Structure formats: structure tokens, C-alpha cells
Amino acid sequence: MDTAFSSEDLKFQSDVREFISNNYPKELKDSIGTKRKTGKELSRGDLMSWHKILGKHNGWSAPGWPKQYGGAEFTPTQKYIFEQECARAECQYIMPFGVNMVGPVIYTFGNDEQKAKYLPGILSGDVFWCQGYSEPGSGSDLASLKTSAVKEGDHYIVNGQKTWTTLAQHADWIFCLVRTNPDAEKPQQGISFLLIDMKTPGITVRPIKLMDGSHEVNETWFDNVKVPVENLIGQENMGWTYAKFLLAHERSGIAGVARSKKALERIKQIASAEMSYGEPLIQDPAFKSKIANAELELSSLEYTELRTLAKDSAGKGPGPESSLLKIKGTDIQQMVTELAMEAVGYYANPHLGTTLSNEYVGPDYATNLSGSYFNFRKASIYGGSNEIQRNIIAKMVLGL
Amino acid sequence: MNFDYTEEQTLLENMVTSFVRDDYDWDTRCSIVKTEEGWKEENWKKFAELGLLGVPFDEDQGGLGGEATDIMIVMEQFGKGLVVEPYMPSIILAGGLISKLGSADQKNLIIPEIISGDRRYVFAYAEPQSRFDLFDVKCSATLDEDNYIINGFKSVVFGAGMATHLIISARTDGDQRSKSGITLFLIDIKSDGITLQNYPTIDEYRASEVVIENLTVSKENILGELGNSYEAIEEQVDLSTIAICSEAVGILQVLKDSTNDYCKNRKQFGQSISANQAIQHRLVDMMIEYEQAKSILYMAITADLSNTDERRKAASAAKARIGKAIKFVGENAIQLHGGMGVVDEYMISHFFKRATMIGILFGNVDFHMKRYTELTQSNIQSINEDDGINLS
Numbered sequence: 065m066d067t068a069f070s071s072e073d074l075k076f077q078s079d080v081r082e083f084i085s086n087n088y089p090k091e092l093k094d095s096i097g098t099k100r101k102t103g104k105e106l107s108r109g110d111l112m113s114w115h116k117i118l119g120k121h122n123g124w125s126a127p128g129w130p131k132q133y134g135g136a137e138f139t140p141t142q143k144y145i146f147e148q149e150c151a152r153a154e155c156q157y158i159m160p161f162g163v164n165m166v167g168p169v170i171y172t173f174g175n176d177e178q179k180a181k182y183l184p185g186i187l188s189g190d191v192f193w194c195q196g197y198s199e200p201g202s203g204s205d206l207a208s209l210k211t212s213a214v215k216e217g218d219h220y221i222v223n224g225q226k227t228w229t230t231l232a233q234h235a236d237w238i239f240c241l242v243r244t245n246p247d248a249e250k251p252q253q254g255i256s257f258l259l260i261d262m263k264t265p266g267i268t269v270r271p272i273k274l275m276d277g278s279h280e281v282n283e284t285w286f287d288n289v290k291v292p293v294e295n296l297i298g299q300e301n302m303g304w305t306y307a308k309f310l311l312a313h314e315r316s317g318i319a320g321v322a323r324s325k326k327a328l329e330r331i332k333q334i335a336s337a338e339m340s341y342g343e344p345l346i347q348d349p350a351f352k353s354k355i356a357n358a359e360l361e362l363s364s365l366e367y368t369e370l371r372t373l374a375k376d377s378a379g380k381g382p383g384p385e386s387s388l389l390k391i392k393g394t395d396i397q398q399m400v401t402e403l404a405m406e407a408v409g410y411y412a413n414p415h416l417g418t419t420l421s422n423e424y425v426g427p428d429y430a431t432n433l434s435g436s437y438f439n440f441r442k443a444s445i446y447g448g449s450n451e452i453q454r455n456i457i458a459k460m461v462l463g464l
Numbered sequence: 465m466n467f468d469y470t471e472e473q474t475l476l477e478n479m480v481t482s483f484v485r486d487d488y489d490w491d492t493r494c495s496i497v498k499t500e501e502g503w504k505e506e507n508w509k510k511f512a513e514l515g516l517l518g519v520p521f522d523e524d525q526g527g528l529g530g531e532a533t534d535i536m537i538v539m540e541q542f543g544k545g546l547v548v549e550p551y552m553p554s555i556i557l558a559g560g561l562i563s564k565l566g567s568a569d570q571k572n573l574i575i576p577e578i579i580s581g582d583r584r585y586v587f588a589y590a591e592p593q594s595r596f597d598l599f600d601v602k603c604s605a606t607l608d609e610d611n612y613i614i615n616g617f618k619s620v621v622f623g624a625g626m627a628t629h630l631i632i633s634a635r636t637d638g639d640q641r642s643k644s645g646i647t648l649f650l651i652d653i654k655s656d657g658i659t660l661q662n663y664p665t666i667d668e669y670r671a672s673e674v675v676i677e678n679l680t681v682s683k684e685n686i687l688g689e690l691g692n693s694y695e696a697i698e699e700q701v702d703l704s705t706i707a708i709c710s711e712a713v714g715i716l717q718v719l720k721d722s723t724n725d726y727c728k729n730r731k732q733f734g735q736s737i738s739a740n741q742a743i744q745h746r747l748v749d750m751m752i753e754y755e756q757a758k759s760i761l762y763m764a765i766t767a768d769l770s771n772t773d774e775r776r777k778a779a780s781a782a783k784a785r786i787g788k789a790i791k792f793v794g795e796n797a798i799q800l801h802g803g804m805g806v807v808d809e810y811m812i813s814h815f816f817k818r819a820t821m822i823g824i825l826f827g828n829v830d831f832h833m834k835r836y837t838e839l840t841q842s843n844i845q846s847i848n849e850d851d852g853i854n855l856s
Binding site: 065066067069070141352355356363366370371373378388392454458 | 465469744747751757765781784837840
């Protein structure tokens with residue numbers, strides 16, 4: 065057993081750290097910081113500019129992609145280090161829809177023309193993707209989806225509605241699961257995987273406001289949308305296979321250990337500034353025991369992730385264990401957002417910490433902590449709800 | 465980075481696994497705990513033959529020079545068999561104290577005899593008032609010319625009835641709860657002044673109350689420095705804590721796997737009870753708790769245990785987290801076994817009982833949470849940035 069990084073890994077770690085400190089733009093940090101405080105939505109530029117910088121540096125915008133497609137082809141350990149360093153420096157995270165989701169589907173199942181057309185834009189961050197999976201009637205039971213694509217000559221005509229389309233307001237393209245064979249024996253058998261240009265006539269995006277007031281997700285409507293047949297990935301009616309492949313990719317890295325660690329550190333700082341019973345809150349036995357509890361959960365999860373990583377490096381995974389990382393990782397994110405809200409006491413109340421005449425109230429660090437708590441209830445629901453993840457483990461790991 | 469065993473470690477694991485499988489099956493184990501002695505001395509001889517009694521000792525003393533990983537391997541497999549022979553108390557804890565503190569003469573005399581199985585030391589430290597505080601020592605040793613006269617009472621000393629010798633912590637100076645002034649003495653268990661009250665524990669191991677009345681001990685039998693043993697005691701108890709965490713992880717695996725099998729085989733309403741989602745999700749949560757327990761154990765094993773703070777943190781983190789897993793996995797194993805869970809006849813309750821008692825040993829969840837909290841929340845930087853918390 066050896067959890068020390070090799071000398072190459074340590075060198076890599078210092079390279080990454082140096083690259084971030086020399087290249088992460090101060091204006092971006094300031095812009096994101098101010099917007100978070102004032103509750104303004106991040107712009108497309110905020111979301112993508114770090115991606116664009118990484119895209120010009122040895123494929124670092126796509127850590128897991130093979131070199132032949134322009135990716136960095138990091139080893140699992142390097143990926144882990146890279147994520148850790150980005151979290152440590154509180155870098156804006158890379159949008160997953162292009163790099164982690166549709167990208168691997170395209171280079172695994174797409175044809176050469178598709179690879180040449182789509183991969184460079186994903187890598188460089190010039191093209192913004194969104195995901196068209198869920199529908200109003202198809203959440204966890206994704207295969208029941210109804211959005212239809214009917215072939216007419218060299219086009220599919222797409223009709224239906226997608227929902228929870230994250231950041232569709234910025235997107236240039238959407239990858240969609242559509243029903244191409246309504247008469248298939250099983251619902252999974254009639255599904256295809258289509259790439260659709262968001263500028264195509266007939267597409268309407270409507271915002272869905274979440275309970276913290278944020279606009280992250282949308283409804284996306286398709287009304288006789290004409291999609292060229294060459295936008296089909298792989299074979300018609302084989303989309304479910306590609307969808308499952310994508311979901312497995314989506315779950316890896318979902319544990320968010322490094323980001324939660326950073327957040328806990330910050331909560332401890334807040335709790336040393338806040339007072340309770342005439343002493344810093346961090347001295348309060350009940351509060352400090354909750355922090356310690358979250359730290360222990362996080363340490364355990366970190367080693368669970370490292371164990372998965374070691375298996376992955378040996379070419380044995382990641383398997384259904386990634387469901388475990390999703391369940392515990394999101395549990396901890398929710399624990400952490402709750403602790404942060406709890407730490408600031410009454411100042412959880414002011415919405416975005418601003419008065420009606422736009423003056424700040426309360427300590428700066430308290431702004432929107434309750435918003436994060438409410439927002440993060442999503443974590444145990446998205447990416448396959450934690451109940452669905454338990455079903456996966458029950459079936460695939462425990463053989464029940 | 466890897467979590468693999470070396471070739472030697474794989475051999476060690478195979479050896480202990482076959483011992484448990486071939487010499488310690490469930491019926492054999494049941495017959496051993498029912499004997500008057502409550503253990504089987506032959507097994508100790510077998511451990512000596514297999515080299516297990518030498519695992520943690522230095523090679524120049526005839527040991528294997530094993531590390532935390534090697535100890536984990538042995539303890540995890542012993543956990544799976546609920547092996548009652550006093551390996552941890554004698555080899556890890558008492559043996560560790562002698563290795564750490566013994567003079568060259570003491571080590572040369574004692575350690576080879578421990579490794580050969582001829583001597584068994586156990587460490588008598590707890591007292592009725594001390595709870596989990598290793599420094600809370602009332603038992604007194606007063607100098608009388610060249611000898612010390614010891615008086616006191618030691619509680620719940622595991623394996624004392626199987627031991628040939630004791631290590632006793634006694635106060636040679638300071639107040640009852642002072643960390644200085646604690647001295648260790650090496651004692652022949654047959655000495656005048658030692659009375660053992662032996663008893664079985666709820667989980668069918670053996671322990672003793674030790675009454676010490678005017679026990680005379682010569683100065684040569686002091687282990688370590690006079691009045692300066694507390695830190696070594698804390699260190700060896702931390703390492704023993706990690707050892708019993710390994711035992712617990714072995715037990716949790718049995719609890720989880722057996723419950724899984726039981727739920728697949730048990731039929732009600734015409735189907736396996738594992739077809740019910742309520743049961744499936746409980747089994748998944750048990751599996752997750754087991755994996756988290758194993759992970760924090762790996763964290764402890766791979767920590768820098770030679771660094772005092774790291775060692776303290778590692779032991780308390782592991783014990784606190786694994787203590788929670790013990791309660792969750794253990795109680796649910798019983799629940800899902802239904803009536804079969806609560807009877808003495810079926811093995812599952814025995815694993816639950818042992819795991820629960822490990823939960824108390826060397827400090828329970830609350831004790832280690834508190835210790836961990838104190839170790840980790842002392843140096844917090846003051847908040848200096850104003851950009852809030854970025855969680856997304």
C-alpha cells in the first residue's frame with residue numbers, strides 16, 4: 065500500500081499549480097466573486113473563459129480525452145490531481161456537457177466527419193453544449209421519453225419537449241435522446257442520439273426559476289424542428305447504448321471531494337468569525353462536532369475515491385461503484401451547504417444580502433449561503449437520483 | 465499510488481485466512497468459548513509456528529518487522545473468525561509497549577519468549593473511575609528501599625486469565641489525572657499481591673478485574689523511564705486502536721455479506737425478501753457504510769504514524785467513523801435477519817456483539833469525535849476574503 069504520489073505525479077502537481085497561478089485571470093475571479101455576491105447570473109464568458117485558456121494548453125480542457133482527439137489523456141491519478149488543484153484555487157469548473165458527456169460519445173460512436181466537425185469546438189470552448197435527456201414525464205425513468213424524430217428524406221422532424229436543460233440559455237448545440245421507433249418491443253430499443261443546432265427554427269427555450277431564485281435550468285420545446293440525418297450518432301434506434309455510456313461518464317468525478325474540502329475550510333473560518341454563547345461559534349461543542357462529522361465523512365469518501373482511482377489505474381474500473389461516490393458525494397455537499405447556512409445564524413435571511421435600495425447587509429461571507437443550501441437540494445436528485453443509484457448498486461454490485 | 469499488498473503480505477493474508485477457515489470454523493469457535501479457559505492454548509502455539517506472534521516485532525529480535533498494513537491483515541482475518549485468543553492485547557498492545565520502552569536486556573529476554581509463545585503479557589491500564597482516559601491512574605507505587613510497593617485496582621483487563629505476565633500502570637508521582645508521574649511495571653502474574661477475578665464478556669471473550677495489594681516489585685522491573693510513560697501508552701493504544709479497527713472491518717464484511725445472502729434466501733409472500741426495495745436500499749446503505757469504514761481504515765494505515773499528531777488524528781478518525789459504521793451495519797444486520805438475528809444459536813448475533821464491544825474499546829464514538837475535533841480545529845486561519853463560498 066502506498067498513497068504517496070510518484071515523483072512524476074508530484075512534478076505534474078507543481079506544474080498544474082504553477083499554470084493556474086500564472087494563467088487564471090484575476091478579472092474572472094473578481095467578476096465571478098461579485099456576481100455570486102449580488103446574485104447575478106454568470107455570463108457565458110464567465111463560464112467559458114477558463115475553459116478556453118485550458119483548451120490552448122496541451123488539451124487540458126479535456127483531461128480524460130485521448131491525445132488523438134486533442135485531449136490531455138491524463139492518467140486517473142493526474143485527473144485526480146488536476147481536479148484537486150483546480151478546486152484548491154477555486155477555479156470556475158469546466159462545463160461538463162461538451163467535455164464529459166457528448167465529447168466521449170462522439171469520439172467513441174461517431175463517424176470521422178462528426179469527429180472532425182464537433183470535437184475541436186468542444187475542446188476549445190468555442191461551442192457551448194447542453195443536454196436534452198429528461199422530459200416532463202421522463203425523469204428517473206428516462207427510457208419512457210416521448211420526443212419524436214420522424215425521418216423525412218435527408219432530415220428528421222423533431223417534436224416534443226425536454227426539461228431541466230441546464231444552461232440552455234447559453235447553448236449553441238444540444239444533444240438529444242429522441243424516439244425514432246415508437247413500435248419497438250421495449251422502450252429502450254426505439255431511441256436514437258441526435259445532435260441539434262440550437263439556432264434551428266422551431267426550438268424555444270423557457271427559463272425555469274429554482275427555489276433560490278437562480279436561472280440554471282430551462283424547458284426546451286421542439287416544434288417541427290428539421291435536423292439533417294448526418295447529425296445522428298451511431299446507428300438509429302441504438303441511442304440507449306450511447307446514453308448509458310454517457311451516464312457512466314457523468315457519474316465519475318461527481319463526488320466533488322476537493323470542492324467540499326475547500327468549502328469546509330471556509331466554513332471553519334466563518335465559524336471562527338461568528339459568535340455564539342459569547343465565544344467563537346467554532347468553539348461551540350455542538351457545531352464543532354458537526355464539522356468534525358462532515359470531515360470524517362469526507363476523509364472516508366476521499367479514500368473511497370482513491371481506491372476507485374487505483375482500480376481505475378489498474379484498468380479495472382470505474383464500475384457501478386461510481387454510484388457510491390455519487391450518493392456520498394452529494395450527501396456531503398448537502399451537509400456542507402447546510403453547515404454554511406447554519407454558521408451565519410440570522411444572516412441566512414436577507415435574500416442575496418441586499419436591501420431594496422441595493423445596499424449590502426450582514427457580513428459579506430454570509431451572502432447567499434441559504435441560497436446554496438436550497439439550491440443544492442438538487443444534488444441528490446440530478447444525474448440519476450440517489451434512490452436510482454441505490455437501485456443500480458443493488459442490482460449490479462449486490463446481485464439482488 | 466496503490467492499495468495492493470506486497471507478495472509477502474498476500475502470503476500472510478492467505479495464511480491467516482486458511483487458519484480461520486481450517487482451524488477456526490464456527491463450530492470449533494463455539495466449542496472453544498464454552499471451555500473453562502475460554503481459549504485454546506494450542507492455537508497460540510500454532511500462531512507461534514506460523515510466525516504470527518512475531519509480526520510487529522523487529523527483525524533483530526526475531527520478529528517479522530511488520531508494519532500497520534501487516535497488522536491490519538492479521539486482525540481483519542481474525543475478525544472474520546471472531547478469534548478469541550488474545551492477539552491484540554498481548555502482541556500488539558503489551559508487545560508494542562515492551563518494544564517501545566524496554567531496555568536492551570529486557571527486550572532480549574522477553575521478546576523472543578513472546579514470539580515463541582512462552583510468555584504472554586497483557587497491559588492492565590483501565591480503572592473503575594478512568595473510563596477512556598489513559599492518564600487517570602489511581603493505582604499507586606511507592607518506593608520502599610530498592611522495591612516499589614503497588615496498590616490499586618485494574619478493570620476489564622482483556623486476556624489476563626490467559627497471560628503469564630502483566631504490565632501495570634501505576635502512579636509514582638503527581639495527581640490522579642496528571643499525565644506525568646505514570647510508571648509501567650513488568651509483573652509475573654503469579655506474584656503475591658495479584659488477585660484475578662476472571663469472567664466471560666458479553667461477546668464471549670475473557671477479561672479480568674485485577675486486585676493489587678502490597679505487590680512488591682524490584683526497580684529492574686520498571687519498563688521505560690520512571691514517571692514518564694504516558695506518551696508511550698498513548699502511542700501504543702493508538703496503534704492498537706487501528707488494529708481493532710481492522711478487526712472491526714473484517715467483522716463488518718461478514719455482517720454485510722451474510723445479511724445479503726440471508727435476504728436473498730429468505731422467502732416471504734412467495735419471493736425473496738431482497739426483492740423488496742426497502743430491503744435493497746438498506747443493504748446498499750450497509751455496503752456503503754462498510755466501504756466508508758474500510759476507506760478510513762486505509763487512510764489510518766497509510767498515514768504517517770511516526771508523526772504524533774498524524775497518528776492521533778488517524779486513530780481517532782478511524783475509531784469514530786468505524787464506530788458509526790459498526791452501529792449502522794450491526795443493528796441493520798440483526799434487523800434484516802428478523803427472528804434469526806436475535807437468537808444465540810445463529811452466528812450473526814455473535815458478530816454483532818463483538819463489533820459493538822470493539823466500539824467501546826479504547827474509547828467510543830463520542831470520545832474519539834471529541835479527540836478528533838480538538839486535534840483538527842485548533843489552527844483555523846481567520847477569514848480574510850469576502851467572496852463567500854463557492855460550492856457550484
